[in-house]
Amino acid sequence: MASNPPAPEAPYAPSDTLVYGGYRADDEAPLGEWNPTAESLAPVRGRHRVAKQRGGGFARSSTVLGVGVIAAVSAGGMASANTGKPPVSISMPDLPSVDSLISDDSGSSDDTSAFSTVGGTTSTEISQTESASDAGEALRSRILAQAEQQQDQIDSKAAKAVADAAQKEADAAAAKAEKEAQEKAAAAKKKAEQEAAEKAEAARLAELAKQFTLPTSSYTITSTFGQAGSLWSSGYHTGLDFAAPTGTLIKAIHSGTITEAGWAGSYGYRTILTLDDGTELWFCHQSSISVSVGQKVSTGDVIGRVGATGNVTGAHLHLEVHPGGAADGIDPMAWLRGKGLNP
Known part of the structure; x- marks a missing residue:
């Protein structure tokens, strides 16, 4: 198998830093500038092609400088001479030509992927x-x-x-x-x-x-309707009593016809006045009667006088009201008030 010949050894530089294109510390001659050209650079390999930059001469110079820096760093970078060791030989990598880096090839769409x-x-x-x-x-x-x-x-x-x-x-x-x-x-x-x-x-x-009037004057109400007691044969009072002195005038409450006038047992002398609606008004215990049966009277006409005849304890007028001539009477007080009178 063939092998590459060994690289020549670089002269020993015991002093300061080795700089590309510069001088050593012992004032020896410069090592020389590295100025790659299209003829000196091998074609690019791999994905290290640089897309064309259309910015003029400054862009091209920057591209070349960038390629040089990348190559130098890839080769080993900056070497330090302070280590006291002999300088290391640098092998230049294969770099693409400058023309290929800045080629106007528009058909190579892969150029832009070099720096993707x-x-x-x-x-x-x-x-x-x-x-x-x-x-x-x-x-x-x-x-x-x-x-x-x-x-x-x-x-x-x-x-x-x-x-x-x-x-x-x-x-x-x-x-x-x-x-x-x-x-x-x-x-x-x-x-x-x-x-x-x-x-x-x-x-x-x-x-x-x-149209109506009270049956007498100068009176006192002594007994009301329904009042219970042994003084009445029915066991309760069936009318309204107006106590007044004997001889006090008794007047017709309303106009009507006299249907009875005379003695009536326990009622004493009694006069019955029948109104036009059939209601019977009984005036009892009179001392005298001033009208006769069948006589027409008007409101306020005198029909008799207060007395104490019949079953009584004193002179008074006993008034009863029998609607429609019924046997049982109603409360004379309520009936009188219903006619606008207030006994």
Whole structure:
């Protein structure tokens, strides 16, 4: 197998730093400048082609300088002469020609991929990282949007609940106010109707009072209707007693016809006045009678005098009211008041 001949040993330089294109510390002649040309450089291998830069002469010089620096660093970098060791020979790597580096070949689309590796990371990896970052940001944005949407829904529900509660309370207040207003209106209407009825009744009674009168004057009510006691054969009082001195005038309460006038046993002297509606008025215990049967009388006409005849304990007028000529009478006090009179 053939082997390359050993590289010539570099002269020993015991002193200062070895610098390309510079001088050694012992003032020896310069080692020489490294100025690669198109003829001195081998064609480029691998993915170390530099894309063309269209910036003029400055861009071309920068490209050449950059290629030189890369070559120097790849060959071993800067050597230090302070180590006390003999200088190390440098083997020049195969570099592409300058013309090929700045070639105007437009068909080589792979030139731009020479520097697609940045810091040990390929463009594919960068794209994947960026895609992962974008996906994470999109996921974060989606989560935040969902959280915001859920919060908006919660806020909307809470606001709706508050609004519903307020509306319910307002409706309840309105219903209560309406009910109170209706009750007040009903009470006012009822009161107005009652007042109107009372007024109408008062007018009616006033009109009736012109047609009716009390049976006597200067009297005292001593017994009322329904009063119980052994003084009455029926066990209770059947009329209304007007106690007055004997001889006090007895008047017709209303216009009508005399249907009875004479003695009536325990009632003493009694006069019965029948009104046009068939109601019978009994005037009992009279001392004298001033009318006869069949006589027409008017309101206020004298029909007799107060006495103490029959079953009595003192002088008084015993008045009974029999609607329709019924055997059983009703309360004379209520009947008189119904005619606008107040005994």
